[in-house]
Amino acid sequence: MNRHAWVLIGIASLAPASNAAADPDTQAPGQRVAAAGSQPSVAGPTENVTGRVRVDPLFAADAAIAASSAYVTFEPGARSAWHTHPAGQRLVVTAGVGLTQEWGKPIQVIRPGDVVVCPPGVRHWHGAGPRTAMTHLAVTGVVEGKSVEWMQKVSDEEYNRHVGL
Numbered sequence: 001m002n003r004h005a006w007v008l009i010g011i012a013s014l015a016p017a018s019n020a021a022a023d024p025d026t027q028a029p030g031q032r033v034a035a036a037g038s039q040p041s042v043a044g045p046t047e048n049v050t051g052r053v054r055v056d057p058l059f060a061a062d063a064a065i066a067a068s069s070a071y072v073t074f075e076p077g078a079r080s081a082w083h084t085h086p087a088g089q090r091l092v093v094t095a096g097v098g099l100t101q102e103w104g105k106p107i108q109v110i111r112p113g114d115v116v117v118c119p120p121g122v123r124h125w126h127g128a129g130p131r132t133a134m135t136h137l138a139v140t141g142v143v144e145g146k147s148v149e150w151m152q153k154v155s156d157e158e159y160n161r162h163v164g165l
Helices: none
Strands: 054-057 069-074 089-096 098-102 107-112 115-118 123-129 134-141
Touching: 054 115, 089 098, 107 123, 123 134
Parallel strands: none
Antiparallel strands: 054 069, 069 134, 089 115, 089 134, 098 107, 098 123
């Protein structure tokens, strides 16, 4: 797996597909469209996730916006390791039922349409519920090329403290 392609939590080194063209009247860059499916899906690296996780990259951070984005799908029981983001992250749940937890606080159930705001430096994890997959759109800020600080994996004991599923 190409480590630079991993964007579970917004690794900023993805290069988006582009058919950019300059506006001939102003010489300013024009709108770009990255065709759906033009970037391969990648598996989440085993050192940062538990279970099966698929990442579908959308865009990388660049000079115009200091954020990267991807759709991330967690199979039932799959989850990220504990981590923080130097510039924060936003998650929009698009399918399934998931779980998220901030360090020292209870696990929260997340469903389609829910938006999770992860402020800079807040230790947390997120993933699928035990019986259903969960997909979210992740938009992750980048500071000096860094978007995530990984920590230890979420243990089965920590994960199994979920409620309401």
